[in-house]
Amino acid sequence: MQPINTPWNSLEIVKLVLGVLTPLSVACLGWLVARRLKRLELVQWTNQRLIEKRLALYDAVAPQLNALLCFYTWIGYWKDISPDDVIRAKRDLDRTFHIYRYLFDDDVYDAYHTYIHALFDVHTGPGRDARIRSLVQAPDGDRSVHGSYEWKPAWSDRFATANVVPKDDVLRYYTQLMERLRVALGATR
Template identity: 40%
Template sequence: MAPWLQVLFTLVFAGLAGALIWRLTSIDKALWQNRPILAKRLEIYDRIAPDMNRIYCFRRLVGYWKEISPPDMIATKRRLDREVNIYRHLLSEDFYQRHFEFMQLCFHTFTGQGEDAKIRAVVTHDLGDRRVHAGYDWDEAWEPMFAPDELPTDYQIDEAYMQAMNALRRSIGLRDID
């Protein structure tokens, strides 16, 4: 091979190697810059997801519903509303809308000035009686905390919960699981 061709080949190879190193360095830098953002988003997920699941379990009488009293449920709603509104601008509008839809199915809000939201559920269900099967002593004063009229179906609750959780996952930067 001619010496000038060897030099040309070496220069082209060195140029390509330099471009590849530069590109890999910029990708690495971008990953390190995004790491704190991802960590914050995962922290937000860890604050929101358990309360959404708590509401879902209580409403559907699945999982650990027997451990959650009606006052705990109202406190969970307040805590979740606060967290979602604090982080609204770091999360997607899709998540905010899906969360709102889920909460509207689970709670009857704006029930009167100074009144708490009412839980859209029944006290006695085919899956269990909250007065008897729960792991706490039932207080008759909790009955008015429920809004048993115009209840959404279990399917509607399931679908809204899954939509909200999927939107939350996408909102923090995790892709859908196939």
């Protein structure tokens, strides 16, 4: 027998191979696109959950941060915030920021750290509370007289009056922290 080497048979083979490869190529491409879309959807879902968690944390810490701002700058409802409330707010904020530190960029934690160190003398000794860097009596008022709470004489020892940070600096540190939190939430002005 003589081999069949006609151009017609070669053309038929190429058409047959292309006929099989085309649907396979389309199927593979479709699978790759679907996989990429699924991955993109997962990333989008994860980012959405992260933003929701950050927003919940913001809802928890923003009122406490604002209470500290009011107390230290003698504005708003500072008369309603006792030294016990200030120490409690610091503890709650420390716990929240340390637990969820890695859900935010480092600049959020750094801004928090700067704000807290401006407000408190944190190195007071083992087992001792941080001391409040503010005055009991100032031109803006007298915490022992003007507060809506009954002043306890022992509270005077909770204040570190030597290195009080100016109100303008407290406001600046607060604003920097809140701006960093806003950026972390993806909120634009």
